[in-house]
Amino acid sequence: MAFSHSLIFFIVLQTNFLQIDLSKEKTTMPNREINLKNNGESVKVDPHFKHSTNGQAVDYLTNVSIKSDNEFLHIAFECLQDDFVEQNNMVVHNDPLYNQEVFEVFISPGNEDSKHYLEIEINPNNALWVGTINNPTLGEETQTLEGMIAHKDAGILHEAVKSSSSWNGRMSIPWKLVGRDPKGQYRINFYRIRSKQSHPEANWTCDAETCDFICWSSTLSGESPAFHRPKRFGFLTVD
Template sequence: MQVPSPDYTLTLAPNQWLPLPQKHFREATDGSESTVETNVQLSYDEEYLLIDFECPDNPYWQQNTYTEHNTELWRQEVFEVFIATGPDTPTRYLELEINPNNALFVGWIHNPTKEGDAITLDMVPYEQAGIAHEVRTSPGSWKGRISIPRRLIGDPQSTTYRLNFYRILLLEKPTTPDWEGTPDTCSYLCWSPTLSGATPRFHRPDSFGTLVLGE
């Protein structure tokens, strides 16, 4: 069922922090609002776009086993950012993922159909990405910061971006250490919901919000 869509346009002044007004992400499938908060705020300067995030109500974060960068982090719990320069809906965008172990995934996605059914991936070597990142954990919660070089996203002089934020949240304790998330065991949450139907899908860039960097 379609839900009324809030305004997913953000205007960000330099060197100031702007919290997302939506503190409850929505299910990718039907856009229903999660009862769990996800708190995100953004800032920028001449070189970096900075994203602070907090994932409370996350009781099983210690069950995440991926520790190596640029591995298949999306199979377990992650916080994700998809972003591209320009005002148009992109078919090529940067995908960033970070997990509670501070492992980072960086890759360029080519999504010609905008439906995620014909994706190709170009990994960005971790050492070349230039992304500073940190994670802090506490019982039942984790949070962190990602500092993304604007040159990595595209033209560093760009003042308009299309982007979305995502979170995969484990709902029950897994029975094996090599677990993988499924729609039965995890919530697949979006800042701007992708409304993908029965199967949760994040790679639907028509749902991306807009970020405008102001003066």
């Protein structure tokens, strides 16, 4: 991969699943902590995502709402102010979706810095990429892909919808895929890759010049964008 990103497959939703209205959530949590009540209200995180390189907030919004029940972790998102959303052309699950625009989730059980975690990507065409990551040096060296998870095996319910200059979607991730922590403690981060310019070639690929690589909790990776920095993952508590 040109940049560190995510892996994980999902099952296309054939029936309606949990609907989260992003306009009716609890107060936004601006820090690196998310506190949920299982089967309780959903919570919005800070919509001002930040550059992965230096932590500077971008001037467009990424709305994210999160909710838990006994079976799933539900995540709804809105990727706003995206003028080039129609240029995303990948439609096959587990293709290298991270080469174009995606919304991503990294998550692992426990509250320690994550050396092994689940990576999930969804693109505007509702394609998914799912896998498990091995990162023993916590980002000091290159992480490796432990394995891909077949779309039919992941059990993730998902959808994505494009509009004129934005896209939105939702994912219901099975807790059995994440792994339950007995104390309800998890590490988590949300990411977005957003194109900044038109791409005349059909097989275009994002890079640091043409796309933004942004995070809920900035990875502060320095000169080059990088998402796989577990020390910078946020903290999720589910009571």
